[in-house]
Amino acid sequence: MRKLWFIVGLLFLFASCQDEVQPKPKAFLALDYPEASYEQMNIGCPYRFDKNMDARISPSRNKIPCWININYDSMNGVIFLTYQPVRGNLDSLLTDAQKLPLQHTVKADAIEGDVYMNDLHKTYGMLYEVEGNAASQAQFYLTDSTKHFITGSVYFNSLPNYDSIVPAANYLKKDIRVLMESLQWN
Template sequence: MKFTYLHRLLFFSFLFFLVSCGDESIPKPNCQLSLEYPDATYDRLASKCNFEFDVNTLSKVSVKDDCALEVNYPKMKATLYLTYKPVNNNIEKLLRDAQKLTYEHVIKADDILEQPFINADNKVYGMFYEVGGNAATNVQFYVTDSTKNFVTGSLYFYAKPNFDSILPAADYIKTDVRKIIETMKWK
Protein backbone atom coordinates (compact mmCIF):
# COMPACT_ATOMS: atom_id res chain seq x y z
CA MET A 1 0.00 0.00 0.00
CA LYS A 2 1.32 3.39 -1.00
CA PHE A 3 1.09 6.33 1.33
CA THR A 4 -0.30 9.31 -0.40
CA TYR A 5 0.01 12.89 0.59
CA LEU A 6 -3.42 12.71 2.27
CA HIS A 7 -2.42 9.64 4.31
CA ARG A 8 0.76 11.35 5.50
CA LEU A 9 -1.13 14.48 6.42
CA LEU A 10 -3.70 12.50 8.43
CA PHE A 11 -0.97 10.46 10.13
CA PHE A 12 1.03 13.56 11.21
CA SER A 13 -2.12 15.39 12.26
CA PHE A 14 -3.15 12.43 14.43
CA LEU A 15 0.36 12.24 15.89
CA PHE A 16 0.39 15.99 16.54
CA PHE A 17 -2.96 15.91 18.40
CA LEU A 18 -1.90 12.85 20.37
CA VAL A 19 1.33 14.46 21.57
CA SER A 20 -0.10 17.91 22.16
CA CYS A 21 -2.99 16.75 24.31
CA GLY A 22 -2.34 17.16 27.98
CA ASP A 23 -3.24 19.19 31.01
CA GLU A 24 -4.28 22.72 30.29
CA SER A 25 -2.11 25.30 31.95
CA ILE A 26 -4.13 27.49 34.22
CA PRO A 27 -2.65 30.77 35.43
CA LYS A 28 -2.19 31.00 39.16
CA PRO A 29 -4.12 33.71 40.97
CA ASN A 30 -2.23 36.71 42.30
CA CYS A 31 -1.20 36.19 45.88
CA GLN A 32 -0.90 38.78 48.61
CA LEU A 33 2.11 38.92 50.89
CA SER A 34 1.09 38.63 54.52
CA LEU A 35 3.47 40.49 56.80
CA GLU A 36 3.01 40.22 60.53
CA TYR A 37 5.22 41.82 63.13
CA PRO A 38 5.51 41.03 66.85
CA ASP A 39 3.88 43.28 69.40
CA ALA A 40 6.08 46.23 70.21
CA THR A 41 7.82 46.60 73.54
CA TYR A 42 9.44 49.89 74.45
CA ASP A 43 12.44 51.00 76.48
CA ARG A 44 13.48 54.50 77.45
CA LEU A 45 16.24 55.85 75.24
CA ALA A 46 18.62 57.81 77.38
CA SER A 47 21.26 59.86 75.62
CA LYS A 48 23.43 62.93 76.15
CA CYS A 49 20.98 64.92 74.05
CA ASN A 50 18.45 67.43 75.40
CA PHE A 51 15.59 64.96 75.00
CA GLU A 52 14.57 61.38 75.71
CA PHE A 53 11.74 59.12 74.57
CA ASP A 54 10.58 55.49 74.42
CA VAL A 55 11.84 53.40 71.51
CA ASN A 56 10.84 49.97 70.16
CA THR A 57 13.22 47.25 71.35
CA LEU A 58 13.19 45.70 67.84
CA SER A 59 14.90 48.78 66.44
CA LYS A 60 18.57 49.69 66.59
CA VAL A 61 19.39 53.27 67.53
CA SER A 62 22.58 55.10 66.66
CA VAL A 63 23.26 58.56 68.09
CA LYS A 64 25.52 61.01 66.27
CA ASP A 65 27.57 63.76 67.94
CA ASP A 66 25.13 66.52 66.96
CA CYS A 67 22.18 64.59 68.53
CA ALA A 68 20.98 63.34 65.18
CA LEU A 69 19.56 59.84 65.66
CA GLU A 70 18.90 56.95 63.33
CA VAL A 71 16.28 54.46 64.48
CA ASN A 72 16.87 51.49 62.20
CA TYR A 73 14.36 48.68 61.56
CA PRO A 74 16.51 46.00 59.86
CA LYS A 75 13.70 43.48 59.25
CA MET A 76 11.57 46.14 57.56
CA LYS A 77 14.46 47.80 55.72
CA ALA A 78 13.51 51.18 57.10
CA THR A 79 15.14 53.97 59.07
CA LEU A 80 13.60 56.82 61.04
CA TYR A 81 15.93 59.82 60.91
CA LEU A 82 15.68 62.26 63.83
CA THR A 83 17.36 65.67 63.76
CA TYR A 84 17.79 67.95 66.75
CA LYS A 85 18.18 71.72 66.46
CA PRO A 86 18.36 74.24 69.27
CA VAL A 87 15.86 77.10 69.16
CA ASN A 88 17.60 80.48 69.14
CA ASN A 89 14.85 82.98 68.33
CA ASN A 90 14.35 81.08 65.04
CA ILE A 91 11.26 78.99 65.77
CA GLU A 92 9.40 80.40 62.74
CA LYS A 93 12.22 79.34 60.40
CA LEU A 94 12.44 75.87 61.96
CA LEU A 95 8.68 75.38 61.63
CA ARG A 96 8.70 76.64 58.04
CA ASP A 97 11.59 74.32 57.11
CA ALA A 98 9.89 71.29 58.69
CA GLN A 99 6.63 71.99 56.85
CA LYS A 100 8.46 72.65 53.58
CA LEU A 101 10.28 69.31 53.87
CA THR A 102 6.96 67.51 54.24
CA TYR A 103 5.20 69.29 51.40
CA GLU A 104 8.06 68.64 48.96
CA HIS A 105 6.53 65.15 48.69
CA VAL A 106 3.20 66.48 47.43
CA ILE A 107 4.21 65.64 43.83
CA LYS A 108 4.14 61.88 44.49
CA ALA A 109 1.78 61.86 47.48
CA ASP A 110 -1.90 61.04 47.16
CA ASP A 111 -2.63 63.03 50.31
CA ILE A 112 -0.93 64.45 53.38
CA LEU A 113 -2.77 64.21 56.69
CA GLU A 114 -1.75 66.58 59.47
CA GLN A 115 -2.31 65.62 63.10
CA PRO A 116 -1.34 68.23 65.70
CA PHE A 117 0.11 67.09 69.02
CA ILE A 118 -0.02 69.00 72.30
CA ASN A 119 1.33 67.78 75.65
CA ALA A 120 1.24 70.88 77.84
CA ASP A 121 2.46 68.99 80.94
CA ASN A 122 5.80 68.10 79.27
CA LYS A 123 5.83 71.20 77.02
CA VAL A 124 5.88 69.11 73.85
CA TYR A 125 4.08 70.58 70.84
CA GLY A 126 4.25 69.31 67.31
CA MET A 127 2.74 67.95 64.14
CA PHE A 128 2.55 64.39 62.79
CA TYR A 129 2.32 64.09 58.99
CA GLU A 130 1.06 60.93 57.32
CA VAL A 131 1.99 60.96 53.63
CA GLY A 132 -0.19 58.69 51.49
CA GLY A 133 0.82 57.25 48.13
CA ASN A 134 4.17 56.43 46.55
CA ALA A 135 6.16 59.23 48.16
CA ALA A 136 9.72 58.70 49.37
CA THR A 137 8.60 59.02 52.99
CA ASN A 138 5.33 57.96 54.59
CA VAL A 139 5.79 59.60 57.98
CA GLN A 140 7.24 62.93 59.05
CA PHE A 141 6.90 64.92 62.24
CA TYR A 142 8.31 67.69 64.34
CA VAL A 143 8.14 68.39 68.07
CA THR A 144 9.31 71.40 70.04
CA ASP A 145 9.06 73.15 73.37
CA SER A 146 9.06 76.39 71.29
CA THR A 147 11.80 78.01 73.38
CA LYS A 148 14.90 75.75 73.41
CA ASN A 149 14.46 72.45 71.53
CA PHE A 150 13.27 71.33 68.11
CA VAL A 151 13.27 67.74 66.76
CA THR A 152 12.21 66.61 63.28
CA GLY A 153 11.76 63.05 62.06
CA SER A 154 11.37 61.34 58.68
CA LEU A 155 10.82 57.68 57.87
CA TYR A 156 12.48 56.17 54.78
CA PHE A 157 12.38 52.64 53.38
CA TYR A 158 15.27 51.09 51.47
CA ALA A 159 13.06 50.12 48.55
CA LYS A 160 11.32 51.74 45.63
CA PRO A 161 8.30 53.52 47.08
CA ASN A 162 5.31 51.28 46.43
CA PHE A 163 2.66 52.20 48.96
CA ASP A 164 0.79 48.88 48.81
CA SER A 165 3.93 46.81 49.42
CA ILE A 166 5.28 48.76 52.39
CA LEU A 167 1.92 49.52 54.01
CA PRO A 168 2.14 46.86 56.80
CA ALA A 169 5.64 47.98 57.79
CA ALA A 170 4.73 51.66 57.50
CA ASP A 171 1.68 51.17 59.75
CA TYR A 172 3.82 49.33 62.32
CA ILE A 173 6.44 52.09 62.40
CA LYS A 174 3.77 54.84 62.50
CA THR A 175 2.72 53.42 65.86
CA ASP A 176 6.34 53.67 67.03
CA VAL A 177 6.61 57.26 65.80
CA ARG A 178 3.46 58.20 67.70
CA LYS A 179 4.97 56.56 70.79
CA ILE A 180 8.15 58.62 70.33
CA ILE A 181 6.10 61.83 70.11
CA GLU A 182 3.88 60.93 73.08
CA THR A 183 6.81 59.99 75.34
CA MET A 184 9.16 62.85 74.34
CA LYS A 185 10.57 64.72 77.32
CA TRP A 186 13.03 67.60 77.36
CA LYS A 187 15.96 67.59 79.80
Protein backbone atom coordinates in the same frame (compact mmCIF):
# COMPACT_ATOMS: atom_id res chain seq x y z
CA MET B 1 -20.22 7.00 12.07
CA ARG B 2 -18.92 5.21 15.18
CA LYS B 3 -15.38 6.11 14.23
CA LEU B 4 -16.36 9.79 13.93
CA TRP B 5 -17.94 9.77 17.41
CA PHE B 6 -14.89 7.97 18.78
CA ILE B 7 -12.52 10.59 17.29
CA VAL B 8 -14.69 13.50 18.54
CA GLY B 9 -14.81 11.88 21.97
CA LEU B 10 -11.02 11.55 22.08
CA LEU B 11 -10.62 15.20 21.06
CA PHE B 12 -12.92 16.32 23.89
CA LEU B 13 -11.07 14.09 26.31
CA PHE B 14 -7.67 15.57 25.44
CA ALA B 15 -9.04 19.12 25.36
CA SER B 16 -10.64 18.78 28.78
CA CYS B 17 -7.44 17.62 30.48
CA GLN B 18 -5.67 20.96 30.16
CA ASP B 19 -5.24 23.21 33.22
CA GLU B 20 -7.48 26.21 33.30
CA VAL B 21 -5.61 29.49 33.67
CA GLN B 22 -7.12 31.77 36.29
CA PRO B 23 -5.89 35.22 37.31
CA LYS B 24 -4.48 35.60 40.80
CA PRO B 25 -6.44 37.86 43.15
CA LYS B 26 -4.87 41.16 44.18
CA ALA B 27 -3.60 41.24 47.74
CA PHE B 28 -1.08 42.87 50.07
CA LEU B 29 1.88 41.01 51.48
CA ALA B 30 1.03 39.22 54.69
CA LEU B 31 3.90 40.54 56.79
CA ASP B 32 3.67 40.04 60.52
CA TYR B 33 5.90 41.95 62.91
CA PRO B 34 6.40 41.18 66.59
CA GLU B 35 4.40 43.04 69.19
CA ALA B 36 6.44 46.12 70.08
CA SER B 37 7.90 46.59 73.52
CA TYR B 38 9.56 49.86 74.47
CA GLU B 39 12.39 51.15 76.61
CA GLN B 40 13.24 54.73 77.51
CA MET B 41 16.24 56.13 75.66
CA ASN B 42 18.34 58.79 77.34
CA ILE B 43 21.34 59.29 75.06
CA GLY B 44 22.82 62.43 76.61
CA CYS B 45 20.81 64.85 74.45
CA PRO B 46 18.30 67.52 75.49
CA TYR B 47 15.50 64.99 74.96
CA ARG B 48 14.54 61.42 75.86
CA PHE B 49 11.86 59.11 74.51
CA ASP B 50 10.61 55.54 74.40
CA LYS B 51 12.13 53.41 71.62
CA ASN B 52 11.05 50.04 70.25
CA MET B 53 13.43 47.43 71.70
CA ASP B 54 13.78 45.82 68.25
CA ALA B 55 15.25 49.06 66.85
CA ARG B 56 18.87 50.15 67.05
CA ILE B 57 20.13 53.72 67.64
CA SER B 58 23.08 55.05 65.64
CA PRO B 59 24.50 58.55 65.11
CA SER B 60 23.54 60.28 61.86
CA ARG B 61 26.02 60.30 59.01
CA ASN B 62 26.74 64.01 59.29
CA LYS B 63 27.88 63.66 62.94
CA ILE B 64 25.82 66.61 64.22
CA PRO B 65 25.30 66.16 67.97
CA CYS B 66 21.90 64.69 68.91
CA TRP B 67 20.99 63.85 65.31
CA ILE B 68 20.30 60.11 65.38
CA ASN B 69 18.97 57.25 63.30
CA ILE B 70 16.56 54.70 64.71
CA ASN B 71 17.29 51.66 62.55
CA TYR B 72 14.84 48.84 61.90
CA ASP B 73 17.15 46.27 60.32
CA SER B 74 14.46 43.62 59.80
CA MET B 75 12.41 46.08 57.73
CA ASN B 76 15.32 47.83 56.05
CA GLY B 77 13.89 51.09 57.39
CA VAL B 78 15.00 54.02 59.51
CA ILE B 79 13.57 56.99 61.40
CA PHE B 80 15.88 59.99 61.07
CA LEU B 81 15.74 62.37 64.07
CA THR B 82 17.25 65.84 63.99
CA TYR B 83 17.49 68.19 66.96
CA GLN B 84 18.04 71.94 66.90
CA PRO B 85 17.91 74.41 69.75
CA VAL B 86 15.47 77.27 69.36
CA ARG B 87 17.35 80.59 69.37
CA GLY B 88 14.85 83.10 68.11
CA ASN B 89 14.45 81.06 64.92
CA LEU B 90 11.24 79.16 65.72
CA ASP B 91 9.41 80.62 62.71
CA SER B 92 12.05 79.41 60.24
CA LEU B 93 12.27 75.98 61.94
CA LEU B 94 8.48 75.58 61.70
CA THR B 95 8.44 76.74 58.08
CA ASP B 96 11.16 74.27 57.12
CA ALA B 97 9.46 71.40 58.99
CA GLN B 98 6.12 72.13 57.32
CA LYS B 99 7.67 72.40 53.84
CA LEU B 100 9.40 69.03 54.07
CA PRO B 101 6.24 66.87 53.66
CA LEU B 102 5.17 69.00 50.70
CA GLN B 103 8.27 67.89 48.79
CA HIS B 104 6.63 64.47 48.53
CA THR B 105 3.42 65.69 46.89
CA VAL B 106 4.73 64.75 43.43
CA LYS B 107 4.64 61.02 44.28
CA ALA B 108 2.17 61.00 47.19
CA ASP B 109 -1.47 60.08 46.75
CA ALA B 110 -2.40 61.87 49.98
CA ILE B 111 -0.75 63.67 52.89
CA GLU B 112 -2.65 63.98 56.16
CA GLY B 113 -1.47 66.19 58.99
CA ASP B 114 -2.47 65.68 62.61
CA VAL B 115 -1.82 68.31 65.28
CA TYR B 116 -0.12 66.98 68.40
CA MET B 117 -0.24 68.68 71.83
CA ASN B 118 0.98 67.37 75.17
CA ASP B 119 0.83 70.04 77.86
CA LEU B 120 2.24 67.67 80.49
CA HIS B 121 5.54 67.20 78.61
CA LYS B 122 5.36 70.60 76.87
CA THR B 123 5.57 69.03 73.41
CA TYR B 124 3.63 70.44 70.48
CA GLY B 125 3.86 69.59 66.82
CA MET B 126 2.50 67.81 63.77
CA LEU B 127 2.53 64.29 62.36
CA TYR B 128 2.27 63.98 58.58
CA GLU B 129 1.24 60.60 57.19
CA VAL B 130 2.04 60.13 53.51
CA GLU B 131 0.26 57.63 51.25
CA GLY B 132 1.58 56.55 47.88
CA ASN B 133 4.99 55.92 46.34
CA ALA B 134 6.70 58.81 48.14
CA ALA B 135 10.20 58.51 49.56
CA SER B 136 9.01 59.06 53.15
CA GLN B 137 5.84 57.54 54.58
CA ALA B 138 5.69 59.73 57.70
CA GLN B 139 7.25 62.94 59.00
CA PHE B 140 6.82 64.88 62.21
CA TYR B 141 8.14 67.71 64.30
CA LEU B 142 7.95 68.50 68.02
CA THR B 143 8.87 71.61 69.95
CA ASP B 144 8.38 73.24 73.32
CA SER B 145 8.19 76.60 71.47
CA THR B 146 11.01 78.16 73.50
CA LYS B 147 14.17 76.00 73.60
CA HIS B 148 13.89 72.71 71.68
CA PHE B 149 12.94 71.53 68.18
CA ILE B 150 12.96 67.95 66.79
CA THR B 151 12.04 66.67 63.34
CA GLY B 152 11.70 63.06 62.26
CA SER B 153 11.22 61.20 58.97
CA VAL B 154 10.63 57.56 58.04
CA TYR B 155 12.55 56.12 55.09
CA PHE B 156 13.04 52.65 53.67
CA ASN B 157 16.27 51.60 51.97
CA SER B 158 14.45 50.51 48.81
CA LEU B 159 12.55 52.00 45.91
CA PRO B 160 9.20 53.30 47.14
CA ASN B 161 6.44 50.83 46.31
CA TYR B 162 3.54 51.71 48.55
CA ASP B 163 1.73 48.39 48.18
CA SER B 164 4.79 46.49 49.38
CA ILE B 165 5.80 48.71 52.30
CA VAL B 166 2.36 49.45 53.80
CA PRO B 167 2.69 46.91 56.66
CA ALA B 168 6.19 48.13 57.61
CA ALA B 169 5.20 51.79 57.25
CA ASN B 170 2.18 51.30 59.51
CA TYR B 171 4.37 49.56 62.10
CA LEU B 172 6.85 52.47 62.11
CA LYS B 173 4.03 55.03 62.30
CA LYS B 174 2.91 53.37 65.56
CA ASP B 175 6.47 53.69 66.88
CA ILE B 176 6.51 57.36 65.89
CA ARG B 177 3.32 57.95 67.86
CA VAL B 178 4.90 56.28 70.91
CA LEU B 179 8.03 58.39 70.44
CA MET B 180 5.97 61.59 70.20
CA GLU B 181 3.82 60.74 73.22
CA SER B 182 6.80 59.77 75.38
CA LEU B 183 9.24 62.52 74.35
CA GLN B 184 10.39 64.72 77.23
CA TRP B 185 12.87 67.56 77.30
CA ASN B 186 15.87 67.24 79.64
